[in-house]
Amino acid sequence: MSHTPSLRELEQPDAFIRRHIGPDAAEQQSMLETLGVASLAELIEQTLPQSIAMGGALALDEPRTETQVLAYLKGLASRNQIFTSCIGMGYHDTITPPVVLRNVLENPGWYTAYTPYQPEISQGRLEALLNFQQMTLDLTGMELANASLLDEATAAAEAMTLARRVAKSKSNLFFIDEDCHPQTISVVRTRAEAFGFELLVDSVDALAQHQVFGAVFQYTTTWGEIRDLAPLIAQVQAQQGLACVAADPLSLVLLTPPGELGADVVFGSSQRFGVPMGYGGPHAAFFATRDAYKRAMPGRIIGVSVDARGNRALRMALQTREQHIRREKANSNICTAQVLLANIASFYAVYHGPEGLQMIARRVHRLTAMLAAGLERGGINRSNHRFFDTLTLNVPGQANTIVGRARSQGINLRLIDADHLGISLDETTTAETVEALLRCFVGDGHNQDLAELDRSVAGKESGIPDQFLRRSAILTHPVFHRHRSETAMLRYIKSLENKDLALNHAMIPLGSCTMKLNATSEMIPITWPEFARMHPFAPLAQAAGYKAMIGELEAMLRAITGFDAISMQPNSGAQGEYAGLLAIRKYHEETGNGHRDVCLIPTSAHGTNPASAMMAGMRVVLVACDEQGNVNIDDLRSKAVEHTADLSCLMITYPSTHGVYEEGIREICDIVHQHGGQVYMDGANLNALVGLAQPADFGADVSHMNLHKTFCIPHGGGGPGMGPIGVKAHLAPYLANHMVVPLDGPNPENDAVSAAPWGSASILPISWTYIALMGASGLRQATEVAILNANYIAQRLGEAYPVLYSGRNGRVAHECIIDIRPIKAASGVTEEDIAKRLMDFGFHAPTMSFPVPGTLMIEPTESESRAELDRFIDAMLTIRSEIARVERVQWSAEDNPLHNAPHTLADITGDWQRSYSRQEAVFPLDWVAHNKFWPAVNRIDNVYGDRNLFCACPPLEAWADDAQ
Numbered sequence: 001m002s003h004t005p006s007l008r009e010l011e012q013p014d015a016f017i018r019r020h021i022g023p024d025a026a027e028q029q030s031m032l033e034t035l036g037v038a039s040l041a042e043l044i045e046q047t048l049p050q051s052i053a054m055g056g057a058l059a060l061d062e063p064r065t066e067t068q069v070l071a072y073l074k075g076l077a078s079r080n081q082i083f084t085s086c087i088g089m090g091y092h093d094t095i096t097p098p099v100v101l102r103n104v105l106e107n108p109g110w111y112t113a114y115t116p117y118q119p120e121i122s123q124g125r126l127e128a129l130l131n132f133q134q135m136t137l138d139l140t141g142m143e144l145a146n147a148s149l150l151d152e153a154t155a156a157a158e159a160m161t162l163a164r165r166v167a168k169s170k171s172n173l174f175f176i177d178e179d180c181h182p183q184t185i186s187v188v189r190t191r192a193e194a195f196g197f198e199l200l201v202d203s204v205d206a207l208a209q210h211q212v213f214g215a216v217f218q219y220t221t222t223w224g225e226i227r228d229l230a231p232l233i234a235q236v237q238a239q240q241g242l243a244c245v246a247a248d249p250l251s252l253v254l255l256t257p258p259g260e261l262g263a264d265v266v267f268g269s270s271q272r273f274g275v276p277m278g279y280g281g282p283h284a285a286f287f288a289t290r291d292a293y294k295r296a297m298p299g300r301i302i303g304v305s306v307d308a309r310g311n312r313a314l315r316m317a318l319q320t321r322e323q324h325i326r327r328e329k330a331n332s333n334i335c336t337a338q339v340l341l342a343n344i345a346s347f348y349a350v351y352h353g354p355e356g357l358q359m360i361a362r363r364v365h366r367l368t369a370m371l372a373a374g375l376e377r378g379g380i381n382r383s384n385h386r387f388f389d390t391l392t393l394n395v396p397g398q399a400n401t402i403v404g405r406a407r408s409q410g411i412n413l414r415l416i417d418a419d420h421l422g423i424s425l426d427e428t429t430t431a432e433t434v435e436a437l438l439r440c441f442v443g444d445g446h447n448q449d450l451a452e453l454d455r456s457v458a459g460k461e462s463g464i465p466d467q468f469l470r471r472s473a474i475l476t477h478p479v480f481h482r483h484r485s486e487t488a489m490l491r492y493i494k495s496l497e498n499k500d501l502a503l504n505h506a507m508i509p510l511g512s513c514t515m516k517l518n519a520t521s522e523m524i525p526i527t528w529p530e531f532a533r534m535h536p537f538a539p540l541a542q543a544a545g546y547k548a549m550i551g552e553l554e555a556m557l558r559a560i561t562g563f564d565a566i567s568m569q570p571n572s573g574a575q576g577e578y579a580g581l582l583a584i585r586k587y588h589e590e591t592g593n594g595h596r597d598v599c600l601i602p603t604s605a606h607g608t609n610p611a612s613a614m615m616a617g618m619r620v621v622l623v624a625c626d627e628q629g630n631v632n633i634d635d636l637r638s639k640a641v642e643h644t645a646d647l648s649c650l651m652i653t654y655p656s657t658h659g660v661y662e663e664g665i666r667e668i669c670d671i672v673h674q675h676g677g678q679v680y681m682d683g684a685n686l687n688a689l690v691g692l693a694q695p696a697d698f699g700a701d702v703s704h705m706n707l708h709k710t711f712c713i714p715h716g717g718g719g720p721g722m723g724p725i726g727v728k729a730h731l732a733p734y735l736a737n738h739m740v741v742p743l744d745g746p747n748p749e750n751d752a753v754s755a756a757p758w759g760s761a762s763i764l765p766i767s768w769t770y771i772a773l774m775g776a777s778g779l780r781q782a783t784e785v786a787i788l789n790a791n792y793i794a795q796r797l798g799e800a801y802p803v804l805y806s807g808r809n810g811r812v813a814h815e816c817i818i819d820i821r822p823i824k825a826a827s828g829v830t831e832e833d834i835a836k837r838l839m840d841f842g843f844h845a846p847t848m849s850f851p852v853p854g855t856l857m858i859e860p861t862e863s864e865s866r867a868e869l870d871r872f873i874d875a876m877l878t879i880r881s882e883i884a885r886v887e888r889v890q891w892s893a894e895d896n897p898l899h900n901a902p903h904t905l906a907d908i909t910g911d912w913q914r915s916y917s918r919q920e921a922v923f924p925l926d927w928v929a930h931n932k933f934w935p936a937v938n939r940i941d942n943v944y945g946d947r948n949l950f951c952a953c954p955p956l957e958a959w960a961d962d963a964q
């Protein structure tokens with residue numbers, strides 16, 4: 001008799017698990033047969049070391065449906081109260097142009113792409129990022145800009161370290177203007193302490209009494225004052241130091257840019273260019289400097305190069321500086337940055353153009369001037385005489401009363417102290433807001449007529465003295481003029497999107513990156529106003545929904561990893577490493593072991609590991625790996641013995657970056673502990689552990705979790721991300737705190753690692769939703785199927801391409817490395833040729849030459865279906881047969897589809913004199929034609945781009961050439 005389902009079964013509470021996991025039960029079974037095992041349980045038993053397997057299930061709820069989870073989360077969100085924010089301090093409400101909101105921020109074509117390491121299929125976001133750089137150059141008046149950094153405070157810390165790298169001054173003292181935002185001062189203090197720099201936080205009047213290697217000034221100050229920076233800049237430069245300026249991008253539309261005042265570095269947050277405040281992030285910081293410092297620049301720079309046909313093409317310039325090459329010599333540990341948000345800010349500038357930005361800036365300034373005049377008439381004194389959008393008001397003994405009055409009107413002010421208040425206006429401010437503010441300060445009978453106030457201040461930029469008014473033009477490039485109508489804007493965004501391969505087209509099997517499904521339900525909450533429009537320093541009582549959601553997510557992550565405490569502050573994996581290492585450092589200091597500074601790192605580690613160790617003031621000592629790719633335990637032991645007196649910690653990725661569960665992990669952790677060290681586990685590969693093993697159980701003291709890998713935050717074309725860290729109880733007091741919003745748990749005197757208390761809080765609902773939807777059983781299945789998919793690929797490709805490393809029973813973990821070096825030796829075909837040829841099949845390449853040069857690392861994730869895996873495998877096997885033809889000299893080294901890949905429409909519609917057909921070039925397998933992805937350009941010349949470094953939008957003549 002057929003089974004009659006119960007109501008509970010008909011409700012399908014676990015339906016989402018089947019949406020998230022690619023292969024269905026039957027497909028899983030047939031894949032298991034290919035591997036010669038009967039069940040997933042048997043595969044896991046063969047793969048995961050018994051010594052680390054967790055007994056029992058995760059202490060999490062069972063799965064819920066998408067409807068249930070979103071309804072619950074909406075309930076949490078509705079506990080947030082969204083007030084009109086006049087707090088300022090680097091965060092301002094803004095209007096995301098709806099055409100950008102829907103077609104970029106909410107569009108998987110933009111948010112599911114990866115960092116543009118394969119530029120031929122990334123020209124769209126590379127162009128948007130080049131626009132971001134051009135916008136930065138125009139606004140700041142500088143020569144060279146990057147795209148982008150994690151937040152304004154981190155950018156300040158990067159400015160300080162850049163100054164140390166390039167300044168001629170021998171001083172060890174760095175100066176930070178006390179009128180900078182407090183979170184900026186705190187993040188810089190953290191970094192200075194780790195590097196051993198002396199930091200002076202003081203009034204600029206004290207600057208002349210010191211010799212410094214650099215200084216940061218805020219323009220306008222955190223109190224809103226416009227100061228003449230030129231003499232301060234000259235003072236620092238006279239001491240052979242670097243003058244760095246934190247600036248607000250909207251104010252720069254009206255103010256003389258710091259570059260014209262002589263600044264060496266200009267940075268700030270592009271948040272108010274259309275990116276929601278989101279309770280602190282994610283937002284893109286901009287960073288600009290002199291051309292002479294290009295090799296010392298932190299983060300990524302987009303540059304113009306040429307492709308194989310000599311056409312203009314974009315790429316990430318100076319890629320060899322990427323942290324996995326430079327390691328402890330890297331300029332910074334920035335890996336995941338804020339690409340999606342940089343793109344949104346650049347589209348905001350494209351959408352508004354210079355006239356639009358001027359209207360916005362002038363309107364914000366006009367309203368501020370009206371408010372200033374109204375308050376003055378009402379007898380309220382102001383401490384800043386000149387201003388753009390921020391007023392600091394002297395209200396002796398009245399501050400708390402006025403704040404209370406404002407709150408009752410739904411407005412948040414900046415409470416400076418009992419006698420002072422700050423007000424910042426923004427793009428969303430209206431005349432009604434100004435009116436309400438006048439009532440709060442002066443009383444209901446303020447008697448001010450807004451139209452009259454407008455007339456009284458109009459005709460002059462009344463807060464900005466003439467000498468500070470900007471004279472130079474901005475955004476003169478055609479891209480900021482061509483897309484004014486919504487139709488034109490929509491088509492521009494679409495035309496760029498079409499050039500990029502994202503997860504909505506095909507699998508992106510990048511090892512170590514975990515490009516899994518970013519489900520629509522997970523993405524929907526991030527643009528709910530209850531989450532999006534919250535200022536990070538809003539009173540906690542207004543953020544009850546955030547508090548509950550973050551608290552629940554912390555509990556979920558504790559249950560998954562076994563740690564005792566979680567810090568949500570780090571806004572990328574690499575920042576998690578830095579924050580975790582700082583906690584270790586502080587722990588040693590507090591326990592009388594401040595001299596312990598050696599960080600052991602296996603040679604296979606990701607480049608951010610040594611870069612972060614260096615930033616945390618540690619000495620890196622490398623540990624060898626054996627022929628199977630495992631940590632060489634003998635070498636580890638001897639290094640631990642050698643450094644027993646000064647061992648701080650070991651950084652280890654588990655499962656390893658070689659894609660293997662090392663059997664000796666417990667022993668490895670024990671050795672480090674025996675010698676007084678701590679274990680930092682790089683959690684980039686947590687997708688192979690969730691539900692099967694817990695890092696805190698097998699020896700890790702601290703670990704970061706890349707929420708943008710295992711927990712479904714999309715990569716956004718190179719960010720955002722979140723890298724919260726989990727720690728054991730003994731490290732909990734040493735986690736980052738926040739001076740504006742003190743956190744429960746960490747020592748109150750601890751400084752911050754990020755600008756905002758909970759990092760990029762507005763994307764946390766993505767991970768919360770994923771875990772809630774999957775529940776304990778779904779998460780475990782996801783891990784098991786990730787392992788199944790990787791082993792299926794390893795098995796099916798194994799004969800054609802040697803799998804470099806495997807563990808017990810010849811199994812890999814959740815990814816596998818295939819070795820291209822023997823193929824290259826026999827045929828001359830390189831891993832890069834294979835990567836580019838995969839584009840002709842519509843695939844993004846696996847991770848190239850990391851962690852082993854000359855290899856490809858494939859990570860399919862659990863979300864890819866069997867059909868997609870088979871298509872990828874077919875593509876790789878077809879490529880192998882093409883390589884064989886090169887090996888047999890049926891095709892010459894230059895005239896073959898691998899060497900010439902990727903192929904473009906221009907190739908096949910032009911003159912064709914190749915020894916293979918057009919069909920073979922662009923439709924190498926039948927199914928390719930059904931869903932053809934056309935690379936926008938041919939293979940890009942890396943060397944040309946670096947030799948002729950050009951990092952702005954191509955000049956006007958080049959557009960004329962293109963038109964011809």
Ligand SMILES: Cc1ncc(COP(=O)(O)O)c(C=O)c1O
Nearest residue numbers: 335336512572573574606608684
């Ligand atoms: C093994 C490993 N560690 C660290 C990182 C750095 O993480 P993030 O890019 O989030 O800074 C990565 C990033 O890909 C990684 O693969």
